[in-house]
Amino acid sequence: MSKRNSTLLKLALVAMIFAAGVSLNWQSSFASQDLPPGKGVELANAKCVTCHEADLIMAQRLTKQGWTREVEKMVRWGASVNDAEKAILVDYFSEHFAPRKAAQPVALSSTERGKQVFEDKCLLCHEVDLVEQQRLGKPGWTREVEKMVRWGATVTDAEKEPLVEYLVSTYGPRPLVPKK
């Protein structure tokens, strides 16, 4: 390799490493978000966004009791929060990060449960397109699921019904083209 070529190669490598570093930085600053404004946010920023980013907190959805336990846990882990501050923090977090209603398992409809089973159990051996190509009614999807179980899918009896329901509602027979 000529001297000039090897210099160019080194320059290119440096540029690549630099670009990778920049995009990593960009991603992490993009990922870390600020706590939403509200009563108690200054305290939360001062007491809670010191050892870790706010993302870790905002990913949680807890009840008031849950936030109390979480703050107490952080105090055991080293956060310096007195009782008066604890009350403000718990109020702030439980107002902004309360459990989402729809995220509770009891609220899942049968079709939503079926979708979960589908995503967990049916996309292990093949892509979704194989399934999308089929348009079947209830008896057809029941037979298809039973066939996949014989072939190795681990769908329990309790999961079978919501799964078939989901498949029929998503990949049911196409409506007939209306005649003129």
Ligand code: HEC
């Ligand atoms: C002394 C350091 C420190 C302070 C201050 C701190 N935390 Fe943490 N926190 C941690 C550590 C360590 C973890 C675990 C980190 C991980 O999993 O990456 C954590 C994790 C969390 C989690 C994720 C769930 C969990 O329990 O692992 C939440 C939510 C959280 N902290 C909330 C808070 C809140 C609210 C405050 C303010 C009261 C706070 N933290 C202050 C150290 C701290």
Ligand code: HEC
């Ligand atoms: C253990 C592996 C495995 C699992 C898990 C699995 N399948 Fe399959 N599936 C296959 C194989 C193998 C084929 C045939 C692939 C091919 O033709 O390329 C197939 C084909 C299909 C087809 C195309 C029609 C046919 O019968 O060939 C459909 C639709 C299908 N699977 C649906 C499902 C559904 C719904 C589930 C979840 C209950 C599921 N599969 C889980 C292995 C699996």
